[in-house]
Amino acid sequence: MRPSQFHMTAAISRLMRRPASMARSATLLAVTLLAVLTATAQEPDKRHVTPVKPETNQVKPPPKGTDEKVIQQYLTGDSAAAVAEARKDSLRRAYKRYPLITDLSVGINVAEPLFMAFGQSYASADINATLNMWNRLQPTIELGLGWAKSTPDDLYFTYRGKPSPYFKVGANYNFLFKSSPDYQAIVGIRLGYSTFGYDVTDVDYSNGYWQEHTAFDIKGEHSSALWGEAGVGLKVRIAGPLALGWMIRYHGIFNYSKNEHSRPWFIPGYGPRKSSLGFSLNISYTLPLHRTSASVKTDTGTAAANP
């Protein structure tokens, strides 16, 4: 028993010794007190006191980046629509969507002219245009010229591939479609076609056994080729609207026309007929085509400029 309960019980005992009317009052008081004490004495450790702050009319500002439409919906009391819109808004920020026509890149492939400077005997150079759709799918066309001149040291002939056109059509897929178009990791396919002419001249034929020595030319040969390519590459914005991209391409010929006196060695846009790998190095200029493509919302609500 607590000390306070002991003192109360002693007081009640003293009152009990007084006259009957007072005794009844004292009994009633004692019962009441005992009931109160019993109620308050149960499980004293589990009692909690929750401070209650007075209600205020203070309005907290919405989180940064919240769409204005959501705020208005909350203000007009349409909380369900606001919650739905807020969810869409957060998804939009997590998965950025670029417009259907994000941008157009016009470029020039300088890989093989560069290789020629390092001793390669043939080259193909093209101008190309790539339409960036949703920063994901990129249809592309390439128009170019290819030429060759090769005189192997120990084979006694000169192959001249006349400058001839080629055409490629295909598409890229950008794996980094959620990120800025400044950085792209792409896979691509192409279908290529070329019709071209070539000469084989200064052929010096000798037969050791019969000790024959003769020369001949094979001139005015024409051929055409259809081929396919599949490649992987990267594209990086280097300065302003200028970007540099490269792609390694595995290719194979579907069909080419053979001649009675020769088979083509070099195919414009493809390279040597027996090769299976190609490389492109593209310097491109990007034109933003969509009005809103210049500002795509980021997670922090700031604007990121497209190239």
Place this chain on the structure above:
Amino acid sequence: MNRLTHIAALLIVLCTAMAACNNDTCYDNGSSLPLVTFYLSGLQQQVPGLTIMGIGAPGDSLLADSSTLNEIYLPLRATASTTRYAISRWVGIGTPMAQQLHDTLTIDYEPVAYFHSAECGAMYNFDIHSARCTNYGIDSIQVLNTHVTNSRNPVLRIHFTSFAQ
């Protein structure tokens, strides 16, 4: 700037690698030579005592000198439409009946200038019109392919007469 340096270094390495990555191996012959195979008793087998030369070859140069062969490349003349070969064969070697049998093989053809590839170069192919021979030690000949290229496929088959030892 550092990033540009890395890109430039990578490009130089790629340029050098791609320029050097040119397979210049010719996996076929450097010339179009008809491959002739030798048959005895219906089977391709080694035929002993063979001497073969082109008729009119400078210095009477021999293609085979008393050799044991089951095939041989016979070079055709590019400046003519007929080439003839003398094929001599020893039979009954090691017996008192040993003798050398002399045959002549004649091939009529048309040479065709042809550019094969950058690796193998330009050469003459040959379209064979006919092939014939005498029959002292040769039983028969068989043209397997009338178009002679630099591939290693047999063009002509010579069946030698099988003499009882």
